[in-house]
Amino acid sequence: NALKIGFVGLGNMGAPMAANLARAGYVVAGYDTVVKEVTGVQMANTAAAAAEGADVVLTMLPNGDILRTVAAEVLPAMASGALLLDCSTVDVDSARAVAAVAADNGQIFVDAPVSGGIGGAAAGTLTFMAGGSEAAFAKAQPLFEIMGQKAVHCGAAGAGQAAKICNNMILGATMIATCEAFALADKLGLDRARMFDVVSTSSGYSWSMNAYCPAPGVGPQSPADNGYQPGFAAELMLKDLRLSQQAAEAVGADTPMGAQAMELYRQFVEDEDGLGLDFSAMLPRFVKQGR
Numbered sequence: 001n002a003l004k005i006g007f008v009g010l011g012n013m014g015a016p017m018a019a020n021l022a023r024a025g026y027v028v029a030g031y032d033t034v035v036k037e038v039t040g041v042q043m044a045n046t047a048a049a050a051a052e053g054a055d056v057v058l059t060m061l062p063n064g065d066i067l068r069t070v071a072a073e074v075l076p077a078m079a080s081g082a083l084l085l086d087c088s089t090v091d092v093d094s095a096r097a098v099a100a101v102a103a104d105n106g107q108i109f110v111d112a113p114v115s116g117g118i119g120g121a122a123a124g125t126l127t128f129m130a131g132g133s134e135a136a137f138a139k140a141q142p143l144f145e146i147m148g149q150k151a152v153h154c155g156a157a158g159a160g161q162a163a164k165i166c167n168n169m170i171l172g173a174t175m176i177a178t179c180e181a182f183a184l185a186d187k188l189g190l191d192r193a194r195m196f197d198v199v200s201t202s203s204g205y206s207w208s209m210n211a212y213c214p215a216p217g218v219g220p221q222s223p224a225d226n227g228y229q230p231g232f233a234a235e236l237m238l239k240d241l242r243l244s245q246q247a248a249e250a251v252g253a254d255t256p257m258g259a260q261a262m263e264l265y266r267q268f269v270e271d272e273d274g275l276g277l278d279f280s281a282m283l284p285r286f287v288k289q290g291r
């Protein structure tokens with residue numbers, strides 16, 4: 001394949017996404033401050049080196065501040081007309097700020113956060129929600145097709161992040177609801193596998209139950225079966241819930257369930273032992289909190 005790709009941020013999500021692009025035949029140059037090896041990816045020593053001469057640079061980073069820093073490193077190394085494709089979940093303002101810097105440099109930017117978790121990243125079945133111009137979206141489309149099963153063009157720069165924080169506000173609330181229901185089922189003497197059988201085919205079903213069941217040994221393979229190693233870390237869920245609450249505050253939306261989910265994840269990550277655990281570790285947390 002003729003396109004040359006740079007990929008910065010090769011963690012739980014970025015590594016399998018980059019590996020899928022390499023497997024599809026793209027030349028992928030990668031950089032991560034911690035991760036030093038990814039299948040099929042030629043590792044560079046700096047973010048700028050990974051971006052040098054690339055037609056498209058993807059980023060999959062923890063937050064908006066880091067995105068802004070990395071963008072300042074990679075944009076000067078990229079050719080005019082090249083695409084910076086950020087797949088991280090960040091605040092709308094950071095997405096728009098980086099889009100503006102890219103435009104000033106004659107480059108194009110798409111914010112394209114994803115849904116589908118590490119399973120979707122590995123299988124190439126992510127959903128992308130994208131913000132940017134029609135032309136920029138069209139340029140990213142072939143890559144979306146390799147890494148995902150669906151890409152929705154949500155609007156101008158920042159619209160992808162808006163869709164993402166709304167989605168993850170629902171996710172945080174459904175994971176908590178699923179975990180507290182399992183903890184209640186335990187107390188009621190209801191077997192967890194039976195609970196899964198019923199709810200996964202009844203009106204309480206959700207992605208949290210059906211695809212990412214928080215109970216070990218129940219449902220499909222999930223971080224619960226791996227000692228709650230992330231997966232999607234509780235602190236990243238907390239980050240996303242903070243983003244949705246900040247956004248709600250800014251525009252005057254009433255989001256009481258989102259506020260409660262944010263407070264529970266804040267307690268779990270900051271006051272309890274949730275830091276470094278998957279966000280589905282809310283289940284053992286609720287079991288512990290009960291009397």
Ligand code: NAD
Binds near residue numbers: 012
């Ligand atoms: P992660 O922490 O595993 O990966 C982030 C990577 O970025 C790390 O490997 C880190 O070393 C690297 N990094 C940090 N600063 C850097 C810098 N300055 N230069 C280069 N590399 C740097 O996180 P993740 O789970 O892969 O998530 C990445 C993004 O995707 C986050 O914004 C997250 O909210 C979002 N996301 C995650 C999931 C999930 O299930 N894990 C799902 C959807 C979206």
